[in-house]
Amino acid sequence: MSGAGDARPVLLIVEDDLALQRQLRWAYEGYEIVGAATRGEAIEALRAHEPAVVTLDLGLPPDPDGTSEGFATLAEILALKPDTKVIVASGHGARESALNAIAAGAWDFYAKPIDIDALGLIVARAFHVHALEAENRRLAARDGGTRDGFGGLLYASDEMAKVVRTVERVAPADVSVMLLGASGTGKELLARGLHDASPRRHGAFVAINCAAIPETLLESELFGHEKGAFTGAVKTTPGKIEQAAGGTLFLDEIGDVPLPLQVKLLRFLQERVIERIGGRKAIPVDTRIVCATHQNVEAMVADGRFREDLYYRLAEIVVRIPGLAERPGDAGLLARAFVRRHAAAMKLGVTGLAPDALAAIDAWGWPGNVRELENRIKRAVIMADGKLVTAADLDLGGDPADALALNLRAAREVADRKAIRQALARADGNISGASRLLGVSRPTLYDLLKSYDLHG
Template sequence: MGDSRPKLLIVEDDPGLQRQLRWSYDGYHILIAGDREEAMDILRAEAPPVVTLDLGLPPDPDGITEGMAALAQILAEAPATKVIVASGQGDRASARRAIAQGAWDFYQKPLDIDSLGHIVARAFHVHTLEQENRRLAEAVPADARVLGHMITASPEMLKVARMIERVASASVSVMLLGASGTGKELLARGLHEKSDRAAGPFVAINCAAIPETLLESELFGHEKGAFTGAVKTTSGKIEQAQGGTLFLDEVGDIPLALQVKLLRFLQERTIERIGGRQQIAVDCRIVCATHQNLEEMIAQSRFREDLYYRLAEIIVRIPALAERTGDAVLLARHFVARFAPELNAQVRGLASDAIAAIDAWHWPGNVRELENRVKRAVILAEGKMVTAGDLDLDGAAGEDGPVVNLRAVREAADQAAIRRAIARSEGNISGAARMLGVSRPTLYDLMKSYNLQS
């Protein structure tokens, strides 16, 4: 029978210290390496969660060059590994440098077995928590991860995702319409990754974040000497997107004069840098986004109608987070799993009052607001579970919901309740059934009748 104890790799070239450390930790399966090459062989074969690393390794036992190289190589190949480095008495500068490069903690020589034991135990504990967080993040239902990093299980967003996937391979311009914080850039990236241009660059520019005087240069580039400060020839975002996708975020903020130049590019697929005369052919796919009503802006002569039709060959409308059934809880779990290892390792998940508050809140800032609230809550949480108070959503679950009509209410309410229960139980049908107060077969029947995926 194999050794089931946690694996601890000790990288130390001193045979005496090797023996001392080996016999000091009965609770661990000890692995010993005397140099970097041996350490990497053991790391690849055994995948130990925790490594203690003496920075003074041969062939540089009096320096830290080889030890720092070992640290970098360990973290490059196994970034989740907790590396605890040895620091000589009075040599905290080396320890600080190692921690800046990714070491988890340090201990001082001469060795104090008890002190190192506490550090090692804590490292194993944090590694276990991070593994659990990753497991929870990966426990999202199979159909909840679409378009790369986008996470959703709501029928509203799954419909959007399917539409994006269908148009990804077509050579058409796509306009994404939705409120701020709904994930327009994430969808644009997903469209790029699903397209025939995935091997090319994805170049994004926020047209609202750049002053009008600089936007033309950012988009089209400039030649050396074209204006004061133009000390070298610089390619613009359009040119940089050659063979890939150009994402124009907040396209409604492009000034009218520049809209004319952008329209000319869309018609001719060539550009001229500012101050240049050379026609440069550019083959890129245009995806744009805005939260503004462009049709209203056209009526007010603030946006060119001909440019609109060039950009909006396909229009995709993105629902607000409050309109995505079950997604708020699903995303909140994902953000907790993402932020906890870095910001507050003791946090394990969401308390029941937090889940209820998240489900009830109307999320005016959409996914961006949810992400910010969860990040703040993880930092401030004093216990293992994030509470509604940590999220600053006390009382949210008790607020009045929207008024609804009569005939289709029952079916809509049933479907919404089922989706929420499945999201809250992380896809566990038995748990969802208990939450809904029905038997498992009854829940399966309801899911089948409403054509809901398990």
């Protein structure tokens, strides 16, 4: 948030080498430059100036020779202001740190020693993308807050938008991706979106749930078998890996793959060849692997239940998916969509959600995530006596958690937006009714709607 007389975009430079920090300041005449040398200074500057773009040296004190403090700074920046484009610095031979930073939400990275012109292009592109995304968010808010299209996902929260941006960013790179999230968070939809955004989109997208297939059959499902390989093998059958050649194989619940089969899967990832059961011929297969699990794979590696070498092959990029309770606004948005879908499918006259149902949905913790929400809505649509689903139909209750705000101005805006949207929902879009609920005049509400670019 720059001063009133300075309309230039704000660039925050987090660099403990003050000489280099000064050099970077001189290189960027088109931006308002703010400098910081420590994590504390960086967060203070973030709150005060709300920069669109941050360049971050991962080697910050008290760990200037490591990356722990840099990664902690990155996490705190993105927790407070998820739309920030953070560009991290990596030294020679530090590609792994750069990839880990991208997986943690960084937008891009640059190598040291710094090429000012190259970094300038990265920074300029980051500002351009940030401006485009801000405009998209403004239009989405004006049109009701919906963002969808990526793998069929429906969302409005910045938390889910951050996940989608990360997946979109890694989609073109031919690396293995591991999606970590609780059951029902949309891992398969994200995997499908990743496939559709990749150069492999014209190939097949093949999904298999490793937990749903008995161990004795899983090897055959993945690798296929030759005719006569076992009783009942009346013909040669390609496995899922072959079926996904030229495309993407999604291995859901990868943590349930037994150790002996992990060895065979590792060989495929290392050599890109497979052997069918009962076969002796090595078959080259070009298939990208995207996997997912709700389990703590790192703990499984430590316990010896999951091979460490396979984990590192599968987890070149790790994307963590938030639960529905961590996605403000998404539960209500999804609930409306599910009401429309299931009422139409079952030819019922339910048209929407009553105000008390919306309040109950906002307050519930959703331990089963989107899947639980859809099941609750489907049941409620069947049980509803009138045209609106009520809280009694849902049989829910709970207390909403307060989110951490970037600063006081942002906290006020979040509170205003939430109150206005809730009032409009409870008044079924009627401005007079919403203004009475909010305790303000109609002209005041109209001014607030215009200020926040919301539509009544």
